[in-house]
Every structure is written in structure tokens, then in C-alpha cells.
Amino acid sequence: MSINLKSLVSVLNAEWIGSPADIFIDHISIDSRSLQNGSQTLFFALSGVNHDAHLYIAELIEKGVQNFVVEQIPENVTGKANFLLVKNSLSALQNFAAYYRAGFHFPIIGLTGSNGKTIVKEWLNFLLSPDYNIIRSPKSYNSQVGVPLSVIAINEMHNLGIFEAGISTVNEMVNLERIIKPNIGVLTSIGSAHDEGFENLKQKINEKLLLFKDSSVIIYQNNDLVDECLSEFCSQYFLDGRTLFSWSFTNDSADVFIVEKEAKNDSTLIKYQYKGEVFSLEIPFSDSASIENAISCLLVLLYFEYDFALIQNRIKMLYPVKMRLEVKNGINGCSIIDDSYSSDFQSLKIALDFLESQKKNASKTVILSDIFQSGFSNEELYSKVAQLISDNKIHRVIGIGPTISSFKDKFANSTVFQNTADFIHEIERFDFNNETILIKGARSFQFEEIVSLLEEKTHETVLEINLDAISHNFNYFKSKLGQNVKMMVMVKAFGYGNGGLEIAKLLEHHKVDYLGVAFADEGISLKNGGIKLPIMVLNPESTSFPSIIQYNLEPEIYSIKGLNAFLKIAREKNLKDYPIHIKLDTGMHRLGFENNTIDELIQTLKGNSTVRVQSILSHLATSDDSNYFDFVNQQISLFEELSLKLMSELNINPIRHILNTSGISNFPNAQYNMVRLGIGLYGVSNDSAEQKYLENVGTLKSIISQVRTIPAGDSVGYGRRFMAQKETKIATIPIGYADGISRLWGNQAGFVTIKNQKAFIVGSVCMDMLMADVTHIDCKEGDSVVIFGESPTVIEMAEVLRTIPYEIMTSISQRVKRVFFR
Structure with missing residues (x-):
């Protein structure tokens, strides 16, 4: 990306206030904490109910950022940078993304639905990546902000895009459709997530279908309501040659009819009828949600006219997407299922199924936050949740949040807390021992802190x-x-x-x-x-x-x-x-x-x-x-x-x-x-x-072993090479030159990243440890530390050490555990 900033004035419907010279930008940012912000960054100052990025513009200017899209110019920065003044920064970001997307003409797959979007996206990326250079939404970037950020990552090397679009109410999809402009539409499972924003299920389906206004094919699971909505949609948004490509477990008139489904240990064998022939397919999952998501992927591969043998070979290699559900070793022989990502009724059902299939211990505990996006009244919702908990034979429930607390009596053997902090304050009174614990909470409850406390602390230094x-x-x-x-x-x-x-x-x-x-x-x-x-x-x-x-x-x-x-x-x-x-x-x-x-x-x-x-x-x-x-x-x-x-x-x-x-x-x-x-x-x-076109592969991580504050005049490490000029907070990190970290990287030559902030190494790098100045960082023992990855990169380290990235990468000791993920 290299775009003349002034050319965006008309695109963003903006007023230009700044330098008369031509300025080119190559990076878009909305995060003031990002270490990637620089002189060629265009920063969109977004404001919302709980944040206002305009407050950080002065700080960004000090860091070298010179170009901003703003709704108003703070008085303390007038004349200090270039500004594109707009009525709404989010709309401007979306306008920019739509303008940028229009410059690319390869096929785009658009995904929407209530459940399964991210999983289908990740699986399609895996299935198609041997044959295409794919750009896709990172993680679950499917919102009004996430979609434009995803699309802006396209570059001229890509030849296939996979983007997901999520909405919570009416009049949102129209914004995402003009940004994504998919040629191929995939409608995943429709459920009750985000029901609050719609009058009924039909209205929600109709709103989601707007993503496919200009799509030449729409892939979906056949049912009466979806068929009715699609018929009306195609009449209203007629497109010559559009194909409706359906699948079903029950309707043999669907394009792909699932004739038979047989569970086999942890996998499922299905037989499907397509174009008059019956084919077998092994899906390496047994839960219904994964089976449906895999079938959505199957139809995409069939639409792309993949060979049936190749389809079979690739689909049987599908893997669990861990960004939502991940099994971890816990303290005292426990196992943890980490789903500290979302909390809605449909995903709770999936998580409880997963708990049952993955449990290592007979005793089962659920730590559950208030549940959102259910579409039910609270009375009905928590009655259903209590029944689910009972049906899954959960032995203990810990509820966190004001709403679930008010329905405590519906759950057997339950303890409730108003918030996460209250639970953490009393966590030691719970004897977690040899049990399987499902940690299921909405992001706002910050359940990752609970996961951190209950997770077994091993393999502190890893190369991901x-x-x-x-x-x-x-x-x-x-x-x-x-x-x-x-x-x-x-x-x-x-x-x-x-x-x-x-x-x-x-x-x-x-x-x-x-x-x-x-x-x-x-x-x-x-x-x-x-x-x-x-x-x-x-x-x-x-x-x-x-x-x-x-x-x-x-x-x-x-x-x-x-x-x-x-x-x-x-x-x-x-x-x-x-x-x-x-x-x-x-x-x-x-x-x-x-x-x-x-x-x-x-x-x-x-x-x-x-x-x-x-x-x-x-x-x-x-x-x-x-x-x-x-x-x-x-x-x-x-x-x-x-x-x-x-x-x-x-x-x-x-x-x-x-x-x-x-x-x-x-x-x-x-x-x-x-x-x-x-x-x-x-x-x-x-x-x-x-x-700029390459992605970082290896991230070397460790944790903070200890934090101490030393007075001015005290030294750190062997040889007293670092002398504190003022009161200084020091973090000790369990990695050293025996792990492959050069001693030349020590004593303020190099840094690590903690909480997205640079922490310079002080004193000599030891055999098994190094120390960093964290005076300016709000951190604690156990916090994650990035030794290299996105920042610092191995290229940055090589420049300082006057060597080449090869040497740094190949020097990492075999005693550092490698963790592979997709």
C-alpha cells in the first residue's frame, strides 16, 4: 500500500488541514498502542461509548505519527500534524476500505451467519491455501471496524479472499457488503446469537443475505425459512446467472443431500449425494456444529470443482480452531477448557458438548459469566441454562455477573459472584483438584485472568x-x-x-x-x-x-x-x-x-x-x-x-x-x-x-519470573554493568544465552516487549535469565514477554548485533519448547 494522502480527501468526504506537500501513507491504524505506528501511518481516531482515540493524538505525534483522520482537532495539536477532518471517523474508515477494495478484482468469499463463521473461514483457508494466495479476516474481525481492517490488508499478491461479516442489528450489513463485495456467498448456521437486534429470525436472515447482493453463488443449508427468504431476496436483488447451491440432511432435492451420517470414535463418516452420485467423506469431528461447518466447506470445494479424492484427503486433515475453545493443563491435576471469548446460549451448548468429549476427569466444573445475545427473557434463558447444566451432569457451577447471580437458585451446587474481581479475591477457598473446568465468559468479564490463575505454569519459555x-x-x-x-x-x-x-x-x-x-x-x-x-x-x-x-x-x-x-x-x-x-x-x-x-x-x-x-x-x-x-x-x-x-x-x-x-x-x-x-x-x-508482504512465523515468548524495585545507585547483574540513575522497577525473565540470546543484546542494546511496550534489557544477559527495565509498564509476575516476533523482529535484532537473522533464528536452543499452531 502506498497512497497519496490528498487523494483521499474526496474519498473520505474530508476537509484537508495540513502540509501543502504530497504525502504518501502505507499503513492504517486505529490502535494508539501499536508499535507499528510511524511517519507513514494514517491513524483513524475512532470514538465510541467507552473510548475516544482523539485523546491520544498528542502522544502519537510524539511517537512520529503525522497523519490523522479526525472528527475534531484537539487544541493541543493544532498545526502539529496533517488532518483529514470528517463527520464520522468510522464511516471514513469504511469509505477508505471500500475504495481500497475496489482496486482488486480476484474472487472473494463472504461468510455470514449466527455461528461457525470463523471456523469455516479458517478451514477454507486451510483447504484452499495449497492452491491460492489467500487474504482472510484475522481472528474474528467481522465487525463494523474489523471488516475494514481485514480488507485493508489485501495486497496485489493475493488471488483469493475470505472475509466474515457479523452484525447485531438492522442496517449494518449494507456497510460491510460494500466493503467486502463478495463474489461467492456462504451462509453458515443460523441461530439465536444477536437475536436482540432483530424483530424475528426472518428479519435477521434477510439482513444477513444483504451481504450477497452481488454474489454469483450463495451456499447455504436448506430449510423452509431460509428458502423463503432467499426467494424474496433473489426477486428483489436479481442477478443474471446467480446460482443457489444448497445442502440438507432431510431434503433430497438439495444440491448436496446427506444420505447417511455415522459416528466413528472422534470422527464422522457421511455419505452425500451430488449430481446423481453418492460419495463418502470422513469428517474428523463428532459434534454437530463441526459437521455442519465441514459440509459448508465441502460445498465450496465442490463449487470450485475440486477432485473428490482431493476433497476427501484435505477434509480429513481439518483441525480444531483454538481461538474459541482450547484445552490446557491446569493446577492440581485439573484440565481447563478455555472459552473466555464469548457467552451466548448456542455457544454454551457447543462448549458443554466439547467439555464432555474432552474431559480428562470425572468431576466437572463450569465457571460461567452472564449470558448475552440469547434472544430469550432472562427467566427463560437461565431456566434453559440450568437444564443444560443438569443434562451435562455438571458437578459445580460458579456464576459471575449480576444477572446470573440473581438466578442462583436455578442451579444445584452453585456459588455466585457479582464480578470477576470478587471471584479472584476468593479463588483460593475453592479446592480445584482433579477436575475438568470449563471457563466460559463474555470478553467484558476478562476471564483470561481466571485462566491464567488456574493454568499449570510449565514451559515458561516457548517458541511459537x-x-x-x-x-x-x-x-x-x-x-x-x-x-x-x-x-x-x-x-x-x-x-x-x-x-x-x-x-x-x-x-x-x-x-x-x-x-x-x-x-x-x-x-x-x-x-x-x-x-x-x-x-x-x-x-x-x-x-x-x-x-x-x-x-x-x-x-x-x-x-x-x-x-x-x-x-x-x-x-x-x-x-x-x-x-x-x-x-x-x-x-x-x-x-x-x-x-x-x-x-x-x-x-x-x-x-x-x-x-x-x-x-x-x-x-x-x-x-x-x-x-x-x-x-x-x-x-x-x-x-x-x-x-x-x-x-x-x-x-x-x-x-x-x-x-x-x-x-x-x-x-x-x-x-x-x-x-x-x-x-x-x-x-x-x-x-x-x-x-511488508511476509508474515512473522516465529515468536519467542517467556514470562516475568519476578519484579523488584531498586533504589538509585544500585546495580543489576554480573559486573554491575547497569547502575540505576533513579528508582527503577526490574523484571527478571527466565531466558538467557544458553537459550540462544546473545550477550551483546544486553545492557540496553536490546529490548523485550511487555504489554505492547518496549522494556530495555539492563545488565548482562545471564546464562538462564535476563533483566529488563519495566518502570513505565504496569506488569506483574507471570505476565507474558515477547523476546522476538513482531517486535522486536529478528531483523531488528540482527541490525543491532551486526549479524544476520539466520544466526539469531538458528541459535535458539533445543531446550526451548516449540509450539505449533494454525
């Missing part, structure tokens, strides 16, 4: 690996390749420190052509983990050749000595056409055959049927440095000359590859038959312009 980000980065670089150009992805050095096997499994899902490792033991580990992809070993030692053959790995051969050693073993094993990869040295001068050894290489290989040259490769030395692009072109020319000579003399037509990550971006004309993607997969580019 975002597999979605890896998929995004893979698709970004894949989109740069010419037709039929293959992709090798490097997973050496434990996947650049991120975890080799888990990433290899994801890449196998994405149908990557080759994996690359440095040494044979890395390849063996992947093969033992079940990886079927071909794996090239870049630095094979001659002693590893028998193991390479045993595990069907493919060696890179870079010397006559190595070739003869491999040929000897291959002949002893009576191999025929075993794949090898010939490395040419075109200027890196690290490994490879040079010009003066090519003739001997040819003579050794001529007439040889034991091995087959699978590929010819070389390595670029300076593809990331524009000062040496001439040298890169010399390397490419020499590679062309030597590889053609090999191909001609040996009468072969192997794969050729020379480009690494930066080469893919900077030398598109040298893609040959294959490229090798390395650091770019993990979200790192040497090009700041390209970096």
Missing part, C-alpha cells in the same frame, strides 16, 4: 511457530514463479530453528517438489517422521553415503572424490539410475565443480547407469546485495555455460536451479526449472519493500 504464516509466505514466493517452475524448500538446521518435521509436513500438504537439508541425519529424521517428499542432502559426508541410500535420500555431489566414493558404494549395492545432484562452483568458492574439473566430471559420468543426474545447481553469493548484481549475472552466465556443457556431453535434461530466496525476487529470469526457498519461508527478507 505460526504455520499459517509459513503457508502465506510459501504462497507469496510461489506466486512469483513461472509456469511449471518447481520449488525446493530448505528445512535444514531444524527448519532454521523453527522445527523441521512439523514444517516439512505442512510443506508436503502444500505439494512442494523438494526438501533440502544440510546433513544426512536431518533427512533421516524427516523420513523417520513419515515424510515422503524427495529430500536433497546438500553437504553429504562420504561416511553417510550408506545411510543416504538406505533412506532414499538424494546427495549433492560437489567433487570428483565424492562422486567416486558414492559410485563405489552404489555399485556394491547394484543400484541403477540413483538420483544425484551436481553442484557447480560459479563464484561462491565454497563447494562445487569448477570449470577446470568439468571435463573429468563428464568422463566419470559418461556411460554410467548406476546414477542419474537429477539436477544441476549452483549457489549465488550476492543475490541480496544490489551493489554486486553484476557479479550475480556473471555467476548465472557461467552456470548457463557449464550446465549446458554437461547436458550436451551427457545427453541429459535434468532440473537446473541457482536461485535462493533473494534470487527469486531479484533475478526472475534465472528461475530455470526450480528455485530454492530458504529464509523467506520463515518471514524474513533483506528487502524492506518485500518484507
Whole structure:
């Protein structure tokens, strides 16, 4: 994104007050706490019942933000920045998003409904991401604010969008429709969530259908009321060629009719009829909500004309979406089901089903807040809730909130509190022991504090690996390749420190052509983990050749000595056409055959049927440095000359590859038959312009072990390298140089992030700990600490430490637990 700010005056219906010069913005923000706010940020000052961002404009200006969309200009900032003055900042944000969206013309899937939007969105992203570069709503950004923020994230590399739209009353969808403009509409389950904003269910369905005003297909579950609403909708909003694509458990006239449904342990086998044929499909879930969501995904895949075998293979790999329900280990042998996200009647039913299927202990406790968005009177609602609790054989109920407290008598064995703070104050009197605890509350009750107190405190330092980000980065670089150009992805050095096997499994899902490792033991580990992809070993030692053959790995051969050693073993094993990869040295001068050894290489290989040259490769030395692009072109020319000579003399037509990550971006004309993607997969580019298109993969996290306040004159750490100039609050964090944190990052050279704020490291980094100045941060023991991720990034750390991101990423110790999530 790079937009001339003044060009937005008419788009936003704004009055310009500011500099006469042309100004370009590349970032949109509504969060004054964001560390990404900067000189090219356009900040929309939103105001609502409980907040007014105009109050933070002065602070933002001090941080370098110069461009604002405002409803009024605070007196203390007049003349200090550029302002687009509008009547309503939220409407202006929506206008901007609609304007921005109009610049892109790829297919967009729009999702709406009462339940399942986020799950279907995440599953569709997983199912379609091997074939598309997808932009989707983050988390549950489906509101009047969330939708425009989601759409603004589109860039020119995307070729499919998936956005969800949520509404709570009438006249809201019209705003979201003009922003999303979906070509494909998916209506998920319709229930009682947000019923308060509508006269009846029909009005709610009609309002939701407005999202599909210009959609060429609408996917939905067939029932009488939805059919009636759709008939009226299509009459009112006629679109030539629009398709209604339905499914049903009961109506055999639906496009997809579920003939049979059979529970199998934790999965469900369905048989569905489509276009006169019956197909089987295994869904890896047993609860009804997940089955319905999976069927919605099935219809999207059918609409995209996916092969039935491929549909079966991908859907059986679906996974639980953890942003709403997540199982965690608790204190004293308890297990916790964390649903501290929403509280409505329909989701409570789902959560209780989940509790039953996931319980590790016979005794069950529910901690429940006031319930919203039910559509019932309070008397009727809590009677239904009490019945649900009874039916699910819950042993103890802890109710939190003024409304549920007033209906305490409806629940057996219950204790109630007016608010979360009151419960936390008395939490120690509850003997939580060997039970399964469902923590279910609306966001406003801040039940995450309860989760934090009851969760088992283990694995305090973890490296979280975002597999979605890896998929995004893979698709970004894949989109740069010419037709039929293959992709090798490097997973050496434990996947650049991120975890080799888990990433290899994801890449196998994405149908990557080759994996690359440095040494044979890395390849063996992947093969033992079940990886079927071909794996090239870049630095094979001659002693590893028998193991390479045993595990069907493919060696890179870079010397006559190595070739003869491999040929000897291959002949002893009576191999025929075993794949090898010939490395040419075109200027890196690290490994490879040079010009003066090519003739001997040819003579050794001529007439040889034991091995087959699978590929010819070389390595670029300076593809990331524009000062040496001439040298890169010399390397490419020499590679062309030597590889053609090999191909001609040996009468072969192997794969050729020379480009690494930066080469893919900077030398598109040298893609040959294959490229090798390395650091770019993990979200790192040497090009700041390209970096904006990549997503962060690894986030190294820890917690605060202890907080203390020291007086002026006291020191911190070994060698007294930090002396407090004033009273200073110090946080100790359990991670040090034994975990891979450089000592050079200490003593105010580097920082960690706590509560979205920078906390500079003070004193020397110890073997197992480091200390940070948190005087300005309201934090406590147990609070989360980001060592690197979004801020600081490994790129920022590398600049300070005068090294490269590779070194930082691969230095993280194996004693740091890796946690993978989608």
C-alpha cells in the first residue's frame, strides 16, 4: 500500500488541514498502542461509548505519527500534524476500505451467519491455501471496524479472499457488503446469537443475505425459512446467472443431500449425494456444529470443482480452531477448557458438548459469566441454562455477573459472584483438584485472568511457530514463479530453528517438489517422521553415503572424490539410475565443480547407469546485495555455460536451479526449472519493500519470573554493568544465552516487549535469565514477554548485533519448547 494522502480527501468526504506537500501513507491504524505506528501511518481516531482515540493524538505525534483522520482537532495539536477532518471517523474508515477494495478484482468469499463463521473461514483457508494466495479476516474481525481492517490488508499478491461479516442489528450489513463485495456467498448456521437486534429470525436472515447482493453463488443449508427468504431476496436483488447451491440432511432435492451420517470414535463418516452420485467423506469431528461447518466447506470445494479424492484427503486433515475453545493443563491435576471469548446460549451448548468429549476427569466444573445475545427473557434463558447444566451432569457451577447471580437458585451446587474481581479475591477457598473446568465468559468479564490463575505454569519459555504464516509466505514466493517452475524448500538446521518435521509436513500438504537439508541425519529424521517428499542432502559426508541410500535420500555431489566414493558404494549395492545432484562452483568458492574439473566430471559420468543426474545447481553469493548484481549475472552466465556443457556431453535434461530466496525476487529470469526457498519461508527478507508482504512465523515468548524495585545507585547483574540513575522497577525473565540470546543484546542494546511496550534489557544477559527495565509498564509476575516476533523482529535484532537473522533464528536452543499452531 502506498497512497497519496490528498487523494483521499474526496474519498473520505474530508476537509484537508495540513502540509501543502504530497504525502504518501502505507499503513492504517486505529490502535494508539501499536508499535507499528510511524511517519507513514494514517491513524483513524475512532470514538465510541467507552473510548475516544482523539485523546491520544498528542502522544502519537510524539511517537512520529503525522497523519490523522479526525472528527475534531484537539487544541493541543493544532498545526502539529496533517488532518483529514470528517463527520464520522468510522464511516471514513469504511469509505477508505471500500475504495481500497475496489482496486482488486480476484474472487472473494463472504461468510455470514449466527455461528461457525470463523471456523469455516479458517478451514477454507486451510483447504484452499495449497492452491491460492489467500487474504482472510484475522481472528474474528467481522465487525463494523474489523471488516475494514481485514480488507485493508489485501495486497496485489493475493488471488483469493475470505472475509466474515457479523452484525447485531438492522442496517449494518449494507456497510460491510460494500466493503467486502463478495463474489461467492456462504451462509453458515443460523441461530439465536444477536437475536436482540432483530424483530424475528426472518428479519435477521434477510439482513444477513444483504451481504450477497452481488454474489454469483450463495451456499447455504436448506430449510423452509431460509428458502423463503432467499426467494424474496433473489426477486428483489436479481442477478443474471446467480446460482443457489444448497445442502440438507432431510431434503433430497438439495444440491448436496446427506444420505447417511455415522459416528466413528472422534470422527464422522457421511455419505452425500451430488449430481446423481453418492460419495463418502470422513469428517474428523463428532459434534454437530463441526459437521455442519465441514459440509459448508465441502460445498465450496465442490463449487470450485475440486477432485473428490482431493476433497476427501484435505477434509480429513481439518483441525480444531483454538481461538474459541482450547484445552490446557491446569493446577492440581485439573484440565481447563478455555472459552473466555464469548457467552451466548448456542455457544454454551457447543462448549458443554466439547467439555464432555474432552474431559480428562470425572468431576466437572463450569465457571460461567452472564449470558448475552440469547434472544430469550432472562427467566427463560437461565431456566434453559440450568437444564443444560443438569443434562451435562455438571458437578459445580460458579456464576459471575449480576444477572446470573440473581438466578442462583436455578442451579444445584452453585456459588455466585457479582464480578470477576470478587471471584479472584476468593479463588483460593475453592479446592480445584482433579477436575475438568470449563471457563466460559463474555470478553467484558476478562476471564483470561481466571485462566491464567488456574493454568499449570510449565514451559515458561516457548517458541511459537505460526504455520499459517509459513503457508502465506510459501504462497507469496510461489506466486512469483513461472509456469511449471518447481520449488525446493530448505528445512535444514531444524527448519532454521523453527522445527523441521512439523514444517516439512505442512510443506508436503502444500505439494512442494523438494526438501533440502544440510546433513544426512536431518533427512533421516524427516523420513523417520513419515515424510515422503524427495529430500536433497546438500553437504553429504562420504561416511553417510550408506545411510543416504538406505533412506532414499538424494546427495549433492560437489567433487570428483565424492562422486567416486558414492559410485563405489552404489555399485556394491547394484543400484541403477540413483538420483544425484551436481553442484557447480560459479563464484561462491565454497563447494562445487569448477570449470577446470568439468571435463573429468563428464568422463566419470559418461556411460554410467548406476546414477542419474537429477539436477544441476549452483549457489549465488550476492543475490541480496544490489551493489554486486553484476557479479550475480556473471555467476548465472557461467552456470548457463557449464550446465549446458554437461547436458550436451551427457545427453541429459535434468532440473537446473541457482536461485535462493533473494534470487527469486531479484533475478526472475534465472528461475530455470526450480528455485530454492530458504529464509523467506520463515518471514524474513533483506528487502524492506518485500518484507511488508511476509508474515512473522516465529515468536519467542517467556514470562516475568519476578519484579523488584531498586533504589538509585544500585546495580543489576554480573559486573554491575547497569547502575540505576533513579528508582527503577526490574523484571527478571527466565531466558538467557544458553537459550540462544546473545550477550551483546544486553545492557540496553536490546529490548523485550511487555504489554505492547518496549522494556530495555539492563545488565548482562545471564546464562538462564535476563533483566529488563519495566518502570513505565504496569506488569506483574507471570505476565507474558515477547523476546522476538513482531517486535522486536529478528531483523531488528540482527541490525543491532551486526549479524544476520539466520544466526539469531538458528541459535535458539533445543531446550526451548516449540509450539505449533494454525
